[in-house]
Amino acid sequence: MLERFFQLAERGTSVRTEVLAGVTTFLTMAYIVVVNPTILGQAGMPVAGVAAATCLAAAIGCFLMGLLANYPIALAPGMGLNAYFAFTVVGAMGVPWQTALGLVFISGVAFLILTFAGVRQLIVNAIPKSLFAAIAAGIGVFIAFIGLRSAGIVAPNEGTVVGLGDLTSPTALLAILGLTIIAALQVLRVRAGILIGIVVTAILGWTLGLAQWNPEPYSVEAMTSTALQLDIPAALGIGGRGFGLALLEILFVFLFVDLFDNVGTLVAVSKRAGLMRPDGTIPRLNRILFADAGATIAGSLAGTSTVVSYIESASGVSAGGRTGLTAVVVGLLFLVTLFVAPWVQLIPAAATAPALILVGAMMMAPLAEVEWEDPVVGIPAFLTLVTIPLTFSIANGLAMGVVAYAVLKLVARRAGKGDWLLYGLAALFLARFAYMSAG
Structure with a gap:
C-alpha cells in the first residue's frame, strides 16, 4: 500500500530509507517545540499551550504535505513570523494575541x-x-538580535541605542555557555545539535543554580490553553473592535513572508531531491501551497502563528527521503512529542537564546544568491536586510525593498508591461508609509 501510494520504487527509495529520512528531519527541526513557545510566550500566550499547539500544527502540516503533495518537506510554525506575531503585532501594535x-x-x-x-x-x-534572499537574511538578523537581547548579551544604551550587556550576569554566562555548546555541535555535524544544546544548557542552568527547576504535573488543561482561543470577529473588525488598516498590513506580511519562505524552501529541497522538472518548475506546486495554507488554518485553531515549510527538510533529503512518507514520519514524531510539550515551560530563556542566535546565523546563507554587483537588485536587497532588524519590523523591510526595487527598475528603464503587479504593490507600500507618517 505504501509503495503504491507514495510511488517509492518510481523515486528510487524504500520504506526504511523514508523512515530514516523522517527521523533525521525531525531531529534537525525539533528545536521549534522549545523555541516557538519561548517567543510567543512573550506575547502573553500560555507557554505550555503554545508548545502543544506547535506539535499539533506541525503534525497536521506534515501529514497534509505528505499525503496531499507527496513531498519530503516538513512544516511547523515559522521562525520570523512568530517573532513578527509576538513583537510587532502584539507588542508594538497592541493587538491582543487572540485577535x-x-x-x-x-x-x-x-x-x-x-x-x-x-x-x-x-x-x-x-x-x-x-x-x-534579503528578506530571509533580514529575518535571521532580527531573530538573532532577539536572542542576544534575551540573553543579556546586548542591552539598551542611551548613548548608542544598544550596547554590550553585563556578561558577568548569570543569564548572560549561561547563554554564552549554551552558544558555545550548540556551535560546537553544529561544527561536529550533530543532526539534533540545536535541540541537544538547548537541553544540555538547561540542565547545566538547573544544576549550577542559574535557573529554577519547578516541574509541574502533566496537565491536559495546560495543553489546551490556547486551542480555539482565536478571535475572528475582532480580527475582521466586527463590533468596532478591529484595527483598521493594521489588519491589511498584518495579512500582507503574513502572506509575503510565508510565500517567500515556502518558495525558497521548495526550490532548495526539490533541487536536492531531484524532483524539479527540467524547465525549473516544481511539480504539484498548487498542492504544496494548499498543504501550507491548510496547516496555517489548523495552527491558528490550535493556538500558534503561521506554519511554513522548513529548510531543515533538506537534511532528510540528504538521508535519502524522496516522497511524502518522509513528511508523514515527521508528523507522527511531532504527535508523540505533543504529550511532553507542556514541560518546555521549564526551559530557561538563557537556554533558548543561543538557539535563536544560531538559527539567525543559519538564515544568512541565501545572501549568496543576491546579485550585489547589480544596483537595481543589490540596493533594495541591502535596504531590506538592514531595515528589518533596525526598525524591529519585517513589514518595514519588505516595504522598503519592494519600493526601492520598483523605483530603481524604472530609473534603469527595465520596467515592462508585465510589472504591473510590482508597481501596484509598491504603490500600496508608499500609501502605507504615508499613512504611518500622518499618524
Whole structure:
C-alpha cells in the first residue's frame, strides 16, 4: 500500500530509507517545540499551550504535505513570523494575541483563495529572488538580535541605542555557555545539535543554580490553553473592535513572508531531491501551497502563528527521503512529542537564546544568491536586510525593498508591461508609509 501510494520504487527509495529520512528531519527541526513557545510566550500566550499547539500544527502540516503533495518537506510554525506575531503585532501594535490568532486564521483562508486563483504564483514572478534572499537574511538578523537581547548579551544604551550587556550576569554566562555548546555541535555535524544544546544548557542552568527547576504535573488543561482561543470577529473588525488598516498590513506580511519562505524552501529541497522538472518548475506546486495554507488554518485553531515549510527538510533529503512518507514520519514524531510539550515551560530563556542566535546565523546563507554587483537588485536587497532588524519590523523591510526595487527598475528603464503587479504593490507600500507618517 505504501509503495503504491507514495510511488517509492518510481523515486528510487524504500520504506526504511523514508523512515530514516523522517527521523533525521525531525531531529534537525525539533528545536521549534522549545523555541516557538519561548517567543510567543512573550506575547502573553500560555507557554505550555503554545508548545502543544506547535506539535499539533506541525503534525497536521506534515501529514497534509505528505499525503496531499507527496513531498519530503516538513512544516511547523515559522521562525520570523512568530517573532513578527509576538513583537510587532502584539507588542508594538497592541493587538491582543487572540485577535492576532484570528488574523493568522484569516491569512490561511486568504492563502487558499489566492492559491486557487493563481495569485500567489503571480507574486512570486513579480519579485526578484534577490529580495527573497534579503528578506530571509533580514529575518535571521532580527531573530538573532532577539536572542542576544534575551540573553543579556546586548542591552539598551542611551548613548548608542544598544550596547554590550553585563556578561558577568548569570543569564548572560549561561547563554554564552549554551552558544558555545550548540556551535560546537553544529561544527561536529550533530543532526539534533540545536535541540541537544538547548537541553544540555538547561540542565547545566538547573544544576549550577542559574535557573529554577519547578516541574509541574502533566496537565491536559495546560495543553489546551490556547486551542480555539482565536478571535475572528475582532480580527475582521466586527463590533468596532478591529484595527483598521493594521489588519491589511498584518495579512500582507503574513502572506509575503510565508510565500517567500515556502518558495525558497521548495526550490532548495526539490533541487536536492531531484524532483524539479527540467524547465525549473516544481511539480504539484498548487498542492504544496494548499498543504501550507491548510496547516496555517489548523495552527491558528490550535493556538500558534503561521506554519511554513522548513529548510531543515533538506537534511532528510540528504538521508535519502524522496516522497511524502518522509513528511508523514515527521508528523507522527511531532504527535508523540505533543504529550511532553507542556514541560518546555521549564526551559530557561538563557537556554533558548543561543538557539535563536544560531538559527539567525543559519538564515544568512541565501545572501549568496543576491546579485550585489547589480544596483537595481543589490540596493533594495541591502535596504531590506538592514531595515528589518533596525526598525524591529519585517513589514518595514519588505516595504522598503519592494519600493526601492520598483523605483530603481524604472530609473534603469527595465520596467515592462508585465510589472504591473510590482508597481501596484509598491504603490500600496508608499500609501502605507504615508499613512504611518500622518499618524
